[in-house]
Amino acid sequence: MIAENLSTIKALAFDFGGTLDAPFLHWLDIYLMAYAETLGKPLDRDVFYESYVYGERQMESQQLVNKEHSLLETQLFKTHLQTAHLIERKVLDDTLYNREELPKHVAEWVTNYSAGYVRRNEPVLRKLSEKYTLLLVSNYYGNIRRIATDLHIADCFRSITDSTIEGVRKPDPKLWELAIQRAGFRPEEVMVIGDSTKNDILPALSLGCHTVQGYPENIKPEKIDLSRDYIFSIEELLPLLLG
Structure with missing residues (x-):
């Protein structure tokens, strides 16, 4: 769980679609x-x-x-x-x-x-970036850097990894692995935050990363995996990671 691993976490790797631009909705x-x-x-x-x-x-x-x-x-x-x-x-x-x-x-x-959701999440990203290195890893169309720049969050991230540019897509863990290696971290030093069990959480766990899964607020309780850290909004990362 997060509290037990805070001392080892140096970087936070974020998914984009459904995570930073939506309330964990598909x-x-x-x-x-x-x-x-x-x-x-x-x-x-x-x-x-x-x-x-x-x-x-x-x-x-x-x-x-x-x-x-x-x-x-x-x-x-x-x-x-x-x-x-x-x-x-x-x-x-x-x-x-x-x-x-x-x-x-x-x-x-x-x-x-x-x-609108990116604007809402921007202050959280900036606060987190004061302590952690942030990475952005997305299944996108080759223009995620342009999107992040237009939405004024590109400077929050040390690196931005786009599946189209790299030629590999989630759920292949190689996309996460590539981003982590380029940033100079080991998987156990990275926490992955995403909304998709298939594309984000399971690939990250297979690499040895820590994870936080985002769920929409109206999800049925029985669909939440209580064995992993989870949140209902990006804002919840602040007390979890910064205390």
């Missing part, structure tokens, strides 16, 4: 909120899931994003892919609004949502 659920507010009615989660996965795969296979694309530009690629697929599947009507305006509105909604 981005599928965040898009569902965006579509519900924009359309004025909810989309079925299972129905939307197919189009969400389609968009993610196309983002990767088409390599639409370059290192200079902003958060909004990145989201526009994703929402255009999602809405086009929803229209093709006849989940949404084929209208000019759904083809052109809806993806813009959803992209703006999720961009504002993401930026």
Whole structure:
């Protein structure tokens, strides 16, 4: 547990998506909120899931994003892919609004949502960086440094590791290992903070890192792994790590 290992921890390695830009929610659920507010009615989660996965795969296979694309530009690629697929599947009507305006509105909604959570978490990162070296490790599209710079948190981190640039993606622990080695630490000196058991916690544990898993506040208690340290907000790291 954290209290027992504080003396050995020298660095904190953060996931980005779902961890720093959201309250430990999967981005599928965040898009569902965006579509519900924009359309004025909810989309079925299972129905939307197919189009969400389609968009993610196309983002990767088409390599639409370059290192200079902003958060909004990145989201526009994703929402255009999602809405086009929803229209093709006849989940949404084929209208000019759904083809052109809806993806813009959803992209703006999720961009504002993401930026808002990063702004909320920035003071915590800066406070933690006074004692620990911070690392950012993300499955992203090659532009996570641009995103972090635009959101004014890039200078909090000694290194920023992007899966697209490195050619390796979580859950492969090599992405975490690469970031840790480049920063000059041993795994046992690093605590990994993330929202995904598969992508963050298990790979980190396999390397010998300490971990803290973030859970959304409304999670059912029986789904929390009580054998590991966990939090419901980034702010909770301050009393845990700084006392």
